[in-house]
Amino acid sequence: MSETRVHFYQVGSFAVGNRLLSADERTVQSDRRRTNSIDSGHRACQGCGEALGARYALDAAMRATANQLVAVNATGCLEVFSTPFPETSWQIPWLHSLFGNAPAVATGVAAALRVKGRDQVRVVGQAGDGGTVDIGFGTLSGMFERNDDVLFICYDNEGYMNTGVQRSAATPPAARTATTDAVGPDPGNPFGQGKDLPRIAMAHGIPYVATATVADLHDLERKVERAMSLHGARYLHVFVPCPLGWGAASHETIHLARLAKETGIFPVYEAEYGEVTGVSSIRRPVPVTEYLRLQRRYAHLFGHPGRPDVIERLQAMADANIARLGLRGTEEDA
Amino acid sequence: MFQVRFHGRGGQGVVTAAELLAVAAFREGRHAQAFPSFGSERTGAPVVSYCRIDDREIRTREPISAPDAVVIQDVTLIHQVDLFGGLAAAGYVLINTSRTFAELGLGELAARCQPDHLSTCPATELALEHVGRPVPNAALLGGLAALTDQVPLHAIGDALRDRFGPIVGERNLAAAAAAFEHVRAQREVVAGATAD
Amino acid sequence: MLQQIEGSRAIAEAVARCRPEVVCAYPISPQTHIIEAIGVMVKEGALAPCEYINVESEFAAMSVSIGASAAGARAYTATASQGLLFMIEAVYNAAGLGLPIVMTLANRAIGAPINIWNDHSDAMAVRDAGWIQLFAETNQEAADLHIQAFRLAEELSVPVMVCMDGFILTHAVEGVDLLDQDVVDAFLPPYEPRQVLDPEDPVSIGAMVGPEAFEEVRYLAHLRQLDALDRIPVIAAEFAAVSGRASGGLVRPYRLEDADTAIIAMGSVLGTIKDAVDQRRDAGERVGVLGITSFRPFPLEAVRAALAGVERVIVVEKAFSLGMGGVLATDVAMALGTSSLHTVVAGLGGRPITLASLTDMLARARADELATLSFLDLDEGVIARERARMASTRRSGPFAENVLRDLGRPREDHP
Numbered sequence: 001m002s003e004t005r006v007h008f009y010q011v012g013s014f015a016v017g018n019r020l021l022s023a024d025e026r027t028v029q030s031d032r033r034r035t036n037s038i039d040s041g042h043r044a045c046q047g048c049g050e051a052l053g054a055r056y057a058l059d060a061a062m063r064a065t066a067n068q069l070v071a072v073n074a075t076g077c078l079e080v081f082s083t084p085f086p087e088t089s090w091q092i093p094w095l096h097s098l099f100g101n102a103p104a105v106a107t108g109v110a111a112a113l114r115v116k117g118r119d120q121v122r123v124v125g126q127a128g129d130g131g132t133v134d135i136g137f138g139t140l141s142g143m144f145e146r147n148d149d150v151l152f153i154c155y156d157n158e159g160y161m162n163t164g165v166q167r168s169a170a171t172p173p174a175a176r177t178a179t180t181d182a183v184g185p186d187p188g189n190p191f192g193q194g195k196d197l198p199r200i201a202m203a204h205g206i207p208y209v210a211t212a213t214v215a216d217l218h219d220l221e222r223k224v225e226r227a228m229s230l231h232g233a234r235y236l237h238v239f240v241p242c243p244l245g246w247g248a249a250s251h252e253t254i255h256l257a258r259l260a261k262e263t264g265i266f267p268v269y270e271a272e273y274g275e276v277t278g279v280s281s282i283r284r285p286v287p288v289t290e291y292l293r294l295q296r297r298y299a300h301l302f303g304h305p306g307r308p309d310v311i312e313r314l315q316a317m318a319d320a321n322i323a324r325l326g327l328r329g330t331e332e333d334a
Numbered sequence: 335m336f337q338v339r340f341h342g343r344g345g346q347g348v349v350t351a352a353e354l355l356a357v358a359a360f361r362e363g364r365h366a367q368a369f370p371s372f373g374s375e376r377t378g379a380p381v382v383s384y385c386r387i388d389d390r391e392i393r394t395r396e397p398i399s400a401p402d403a404v405v406i407q408d409v410t411l412i413h414q415v416d417l418f419g420g421l422a423a424a425g426y427v428l429i430n431t432s433r434t435f436a437e438l439g440l441g442e443l444a445a446r447c448q449p450d451h452l453s454t455c456p457a458t459e460l461a462l463e464h465v466g467r468p469v470p471n472a473a474l475l476g477g478l479a480a481l482t483d484q485v486p487l488h489a490i491g492d493a494l495r496d497r498f499g500p501i502v503g504e505r506n507l508a509a510a511a512a513a514f515e516h517v518r519a520q521r522e523v524v525a526g527a528t529a530d
Numbered sequence: 531m532l533q534q535i536e537g538s539r540a541i542a543e544a545v546a547r548c549r550p551e552v553v554c555a556y557p558i559s560p561q562t563h564i565i566e567a568i569g570v571m572v573k574e575g576a577l578a579p580c581e582y583i584n585v586e587s588e589f590a591a592m593s594v595s596i597g598a599s600a601a602g603a604r605a606y607t608a609t610a611s612q613g614l615l616f617m618i619e620a621v622y623n624a625a626g627l628g629l630p631i632v633m634t635l636a637n638r639a640i641g642a643p644i645n646i647w648n649d650h651s652d653a654m655a656v657r658d659a660g661w662i663q664l665f666a667e668t669n670q671e672a673a674d675l676h677i678q679a680f681r682l683a684e685e686l687s688v689p690v691m692v693c694m695d696g697f698i699l700t701h702a703v704e705g706v707d708l709l710d711q712d713v714v715d716a717f718l719p720p721y722e723p724r725q726v727l728d729p730e731d732p733v734s735i736g737a738m739v740g741p742e743a744f745e746e747v748r749y750l751a752h753l754r755q756l757d758a759l760d761r762i763p764v765i766a767a768e769f770a771a772v773s774g775r776a777s778g779g780l781v782r783p784y785r786l787e788d789a790d791t792a793i794i795a796m797g798s799v800l801g802t803i804k805d806a807v808d809q810r811r812d813a814g815e816r817v818g819v820l821g822i823t824s825f826r827p828f829p830l831e832a833v834r835a836a837l838a839g840v841e842r843v844i845v846v847e848k849a850f851s852l853g854m855g856g857v858l859a860t861d862v863a864m865a866l867g868t869s870s871l872h873t874v875v876a877g878l879g880g881r882p883i884t885l886a887s888l889t890d891m892l893a894r895a896r897a898d899e900l901a902t903l904s905f906l907d908l909d910e911g912v913i914a915r916e917r918a919r920m921a922s923t924r925r926s927g928p929f930a931e932n933v934l935r936d937l938g939r940p941r942e943d944h945p
Contacts, residue, residue, distance in 0.1 A: 108597025393801030
């Protein structure tokens with residue numbers, strides 16, 4: 001599938017001029033026939049990136065499957081804020097079992113659908129970063145290596161937000177969490193730790209791996225559609241800022257997601273069968289400080305004397321991402 | 335109830351021997367129960383398996399501590415493992431060897447057992463000859479049939495064919511039949527000697 | 531057809547006749563032969579349509595089963611020991627969700643010390659999980675119980691665990707009569723789920739339930755277990771009608787009429803106990819046995835009724851609660867409204883329970899010399915020596931290894 005290039009950027013803004021697109025190029029969300037897989041009225045915080053990401057991803061998956069979709073959910077914010085009965089937000093068949101087993105449960109659902117001859121019904125598994133990179137990692141890797149017919153979506157907000165902002169293996173270096181406090185000689189999360197799950201997923205050689213952010217919802221929807229056009233194990237890692245956990249203003253969610261991508265901190269790309277097939281180039285390079293400054297979890301890096309050395313290391317990590325994936329490639333071409 | 339204990343080493347078909355004997359007895363309309371010594375033994379380690387044969391339902395689950403017959407598949411176990419513990423006074427012993435009990439250092443055992451309840455059989459050689467593999471279990475079952483009269487040779491043949499299919503089963507049966515003849519001839523010699 | 535067959539093979543054949551749709555496999559002794567044999571059948575296409583999934587852990591085995599069952603498939607898996615503990619979170623979850631998964635538990639001890647042999651510690655560890663737990667005495671009963679288990683599970687929407695003694699049953703070759711496919715089909719209708727993930731009728735399953743409803747939800751799950759107390763005998767009777775065999779049910783009395791002494795036990799040891807009881811009966815002693823088939827739900831009333839008139843109750847169990855004592859015995863005491871019974875812990879980690887030891891134990895009981903809690907064939911000497919070692923030095927080392935070293939050492943008092 002060729003990428004839809006959107007050229008209708010407004011000056012000084014990244015907002016997509018959705019209304020300027022032809023009807024079939026517009027987002028699923030702009031369509032009145034969207035399914036509202038996860039309905040309004042749930043209990044997510046103001047500015048929740050995960051709620052936004054899940055809504056876009058699932059509605060896109062619904063459109064891609066003609067509404068033949070089952071969702072499996074790990075324990076976590078998404079599960080908790082969406083389900084206190086009788087106010088379930090789920091307008092699609094939805095199953096929550098445990099924190100660490102969503103990939104395996106999704107495998108079971110897919111197996112049952114296959115054995116029942118209902119192959120047209122597709123399965124999406126979803127979890128936060130804790131349920132994906134930490135406690136669910138074993139079942140996720142098993143699902144990947146068996147190439148089970150599941151799209152697994154990780155909504156990555158870089159920590160255990162449901163339990164009060166603790167550190168996960170997706171928490172970036174230097175970030176303050178409740179278990180990596182901004183105290184001592186090396187405040188925040190240590191350097192040299194953590195997992196790059198999209199690359200681990202690619203190492204399984206599965207049909208499709210992609211990253212996305214809630215800043216580019218066209219891109220997110222397109223990747224979901226691409227994923228649903230394939231069979232076997234597919235993985236989508238969505239960057240979803242958490243205003244509460246990151247100490248950011250709730251109106252900054254989209255902005256932060258965009259800065260994560262534009263700084264190179266969170267590279268946006270896709271891969272098939274272990275090989276990168278496309279990257280979202282940085283359009284307006286920005287230093288990491290622009291991203292970091294907006295979040296209280298990095299407040300200890302700023303002020304006087306601050307930690308310019310740490311900021312430098314974070315910048316180096318972003319630069320390494322940019323170099324590795326050629327995120328400024330199109331700029332150079334230009 | 336007739337209780338048989340098989341001793342051998344992992345890889346010699348010790349567990350299979352007990353199972354085959356149970357199947358043979360079952361084919362004769364008797365109740366039978368076979369089970370291994372439940373170890374996590376690897377190839378070459380001492381292994382024990384058990385088989386009970388009875389005309390009524392077998393309910394007990396304990397390992398056989400007082401066997402009516404002991405089958406030794408591997409002579410290197412002699413004096414290494416308590417092979418004859420609990421062996422009944424009129425118990426049977428069948429050893430895979432071409433040596434004599436005395437040569438194996440089992441003169442004392444031979445002295446306290448009934449001569450016609452003791453037998454040796456070159457089962458490994460017979461297996462090599464008829465099956466082409468040094469797995470003595472089928473041959474020993476033939477020998478055991480001749481020694482104890484608990485199951486007929488044709489039932490052992492049925493069990494072997496069930497387990498290994500017609501071709502390999504038939505080869506194993508040939509080894510068992512040869513061992514059967516070997517042990518029967520031995521017993522005739524002993525019976526003749528006793529009669530004299 | 532009656533066959534001389536390995537227990538595990540018999541279970542695989544019985545499960546196959548139940549037409550499972552999703553089977554998860556993860557190896558752990560002593561259940562492995564079951565799952566291997568089913569794997570062959572699936573790969574041959576004999577069970578089509580059936581999905582056989584080689585998962586990466588027992589936790590995944592139960593999790594995949596949960597997903598499959600919630601999507602409307604008949605799901606089966608098997609495990610033992612550490613495997614059951616590794617999946618325990620999902621074991622509770624399956625019951626909490628009311629998913630009628632059937633699982634074989636090839637009972638095995640739990641480490642440390644690591645031990646692959648039989649006892650009932652694994653089953654006891656999940657007795658409160660909300661699963662129905664049925665114990666098989668023989669391979670015949672184990673095979674029959676699996677067929678009844680699917681029926682029971684699906685009728686009540688509750689998972690069922692068929693417990694069979696690892697190695698002692700799973701690896702024993704004995705006669706098992708397997709029902710013909712058409713008989714099983716008539717006995718076990720296709721799975722009609724109470725809840726299913728279906729895009730045509732979307733439901734949320736597994737939502738958070740707060741204090742306002744949690745107690746009621748749990749109580750409903752309890753009521754389903756109580757319903758099982760009614761349904762288990764009915765299903766066993768229906769099974770007897772088509773098979774001609776008494777398999778399953780709540781309890782199994784043996785020579786309890788006029789008995790003054792009763793032994794209560796679960797699983798394969800009942801066979802050896804029956805032999806011991808026959809001998810004592812021949813000697814004129816009024817001894818009987820009560821086998822517990824349904825451990826969860828626990829048949830309080832059936833146990834009470836079966837033991838009416840019995841003066842001396844001895845519970846022989848292959849597990850115990852450290853620091854307390856018998857587990858099964860506690861339930862029996864609850865049934866009888868008395869705590870004056872004897873708990874005999876036996877067969878831990880595969881130690882053989884012999885006719886001789888049982889006979890000796892019965893003699894001590896009749897002579898009023900049996901303690902409230904005792905351990906069959908316990909080697910007091912090795913315990914005393916290790917306790918002395920521990921008292922003599924702080925760094926006495928790992929005690930399991932010390933015991934092994936002690937037992938392996940040639941000594942005058944320990945030939």
